[in-house]
Amino acid sequence: MSLEHDLVTLAIDIAREAGELARTRRDAGVAIAATKSALADIVTEADREVEALIRTRLKEARPDDGFLGEETGGGDGASEITWVVDPIDGTVNYAYGIPTYAVSIAAVRGEPTPGAWEALAGVVYTPVVGELFHAARGEGAWLGENRLAVNAEVGPAGALLATGFGYDPATRPGDLEMIARVMPGLARDLRRGGSAALDLSYVAAGRFDGYFERGLAPWDLAAGSLLVTEAGGRFGRAEPGDSPRAPLIVAATPAIFDRLATAAGLV
Ligand code: LIP
Secondary structure, eight states: HHHHHHHHHHHHHHHHHHHHHHHHHHHOOOOEEEEOTTTOOOOEEEHHHHHHHHHHHHHHHHHEEEOOOOTTTTEOSSSEEEEEEEEEHHHHHHHHHHHHHHHEEEEEESSSSSSEEEEEEEEEETTTEEEEEEEEESEEEEEEEEEEEOOOOOOOTTTTEEEEOSSSSGGHHHHHHHHHHSTTTTTTEEOOSSSSHHHHHHHTTOOOOOOEESSOHHHHHHHHHHHHHHOOOOEEEOOOOOOOOOOEEEETTTHHHHHHHHTTTTT
C-alpha cells in the first residue's frame, strides 16, 4: 500500500474515535472554556479534549511525525510528515447544538503552511450526520465508499456558492463587499454553513459549485482542500498582498473557478 493510503487509513480510524468523543461530550452539555482571537472565537473543553485524543493516537501510531493543531499549536517531528488538525471545525455550531460540525485531520509533507505543503491525506468526519469524507493524494476523493466528483457544469440558474465570515467584526464590511461582488451574475444562492471543512467537502461532493472565504487557518482547510482537488476541483489561496485583509481561499468546479476567483478578488 502507498504511504498516502496508510496515512488516510490511520486518519479515518482516529477521526471516527474523535468524532464520537465530540458527539458524546456535546450530548452531555458543552462548556465554553475560553475566547481566543475575538469574543465570537470560542473554544470548548471538548475542543481541547478531542485534540488531545487525536494527538495521542497519532503519537502512538507515528511518533516521529509533526503536529499542528488549532488548540495546542505546533510540534516539530523528525519525519517529513506533519498532521494538521482541527478537532471540532464549526465550533460555534457545536456550542449551539447545530449538528454540522466536523473533525478535520490532514497529513502533509514539507512546511506545514498552506501553499508550501504537499497534502497527502485528508479526512473530514461529521459524527452527527454520520458522513466521512476522505482522500489520499492521487487516489481520489470519497464519501464513505462512494467516489466524489465536483459538478462538471453549473446550471442556467447560476452557481450554488458557500462562504463564511471571520470572527473579528472588523472584517465584516470587507466580507459583505466580497459577497456583493460575487453574487450578481454568478450565484443562484449562497449558503453559510459554519464549517470550512464541510464547505470544502461539499464542493468535492458537488453539493456546492464553489466556496470562498477570507481568514481561514491552516487546520480549517488542510483536509478539505485535498478533497476538492482529488474530486477534480480547483483550489486557490492568496495572501492579502498589500492589504491588511486575511488570506482569501477559493474552491470550485473548474466550470466557474476563474470567474469566482476574479469576482472574489483572488486574482
Ligand atoms: C471556523 C470555520 C468557518 C469560519 C469560522 C471559523 P472553527 O473554524 O470552519 O468556516 O467561518 O470563522 O474559522 O473556529 O470552527 O474551527
